[in-house]
Amino acid sequence: MTVRFNPFSAEFRRDPYPLYRQLRETRPVHRSLGTWVLTRHADVRTVLHDRSFSAGLIPRLVSEQARRLSGENVPRIERLGRKSLVFTDNPDHARLRGLVNRAFTAPTIAKLRPVVEKTALRLAESAARNGGMDVIAEFAAPLPVAVLSEWMALPDTLRENVGRWTHDIRFLLEPGLMKGADFARVAEVVDRFAAALDDVVQARREQPGEDLISRLLASGDRLSGEELVFVCMMCFVAGNETTKSLIGNGSLAFLRHGIPPGAGAVGEALRYDSPLQLTKRLATRDVEIGGETIRAGDQVLLCLGAANRDPGVFADPDRFDPARDTTGHLAFGHGMHGCLGGLLAELQAEVAFETLSGYRLSLRDEELEWQDQSFIVRGLKRLPVTVGSAR
Secondary structure (H helix, E strand, C coil), X not given: CCCCCCCCCHHHXXXXXXXXXHHHHHCCEEEECCEXXXXXXXXXXXXXXXXXEECCHHHHHHXXXXXXXXXXXXXXXXXXXXXXXXXXXXXXXXXXXHHHHCCCCHHHHHCCHHHHHHHHHHHHHHHHHXXXXXXXXXXXXXXXXXXXXXXXXXXXXXXXXXXXXXXHHXXXXXXXXXXXXXXXXXXXXXXXXXXXXXXHHHHHHHCCCCCHHHHHHCCCCCCCHHHHHHHHHHHHXXXXXXXXXXXXXXXXXXXXXXXXXXXXXXXXXXXXXXXXXXXXXXXXXXXXXXXXXXXXXXXXXXXXXXXXCCCCCCCCCCCCCCCCCCCCCCCCCCHHHCCCCHHHHHHHHHHHHHHHCCXXXXXXXXXXXXXXXXXXXXXXXXXXXXXXXXX
């Protein structure tokens, strides 16, 4: 019987890994839903590494969908796609990445640890006082928003709205799922968020500090004001949902395996239940992969979650093993579009797991629901736990 790929099914949302395994074994490179679907680690890594596969598909779809469904021009949304680091190809990508990399160095990220620790401890202590919490809503979701807001030194009035605005703009990562009303709403949110950030950027031009925006401004005039605003916006859009899901998925893995959360297992949490399951590329030339010819203009869906469970790379891949060597996992992508904020996501997950390990946690409900607003991100809707006394 032919194995069919359907990322929209309830069964896939609950547990995609049995299907991934079947596809790797029987149809590792095949066409489905109008796109090529790749599930083996070697094939996925090859495409991520090959710069002839473009990351610019989403901006094109955003532009087409916005004009077709909303019936009006939405220039800010289109420019956000065309100028965002996540979606650009060279030479624009190399220029933007080179400038932004100066602010995302390992020493700079390491200096954020006290901020992350303070925020995580505050959230955990609140949960302990209440005897329990929803790990997603009360811990995993607010942590990355608070950390990024602090790093950018955003004013309190803006911090109050960032989480909600980020949730709306995130839907641009999957424009095919959006309707006309969605574009109208998101277009308004993008304009409001950008205007608020414009004010912050201007204030930092006049009085720079040690925050991220000031560091980005120090990159010089080669990073325009709008590009800087888009970088800040996409830090939230690309980093919030995935970091939240990393902490949530990892916490669930620890709880289900009866293992206290451990800082040293972030890599295994990323590999075992990857927050970003799928990403798309567009072929710009004919390429042969896995015995199939992918033509120029074809879309390619890369199953990162399947690649990270490939037994050819990770022995006994369906086992959660915090001591495992996870070198080579593709949870952060690979190549020139490898996740810019990977170090920050790892730091936040490390501190989150360290903090939670100080309390006795237990699941309140084994029947859990997985989010259904995105088919590229795997994350829980809720993770209710009881929080006992400190260990």
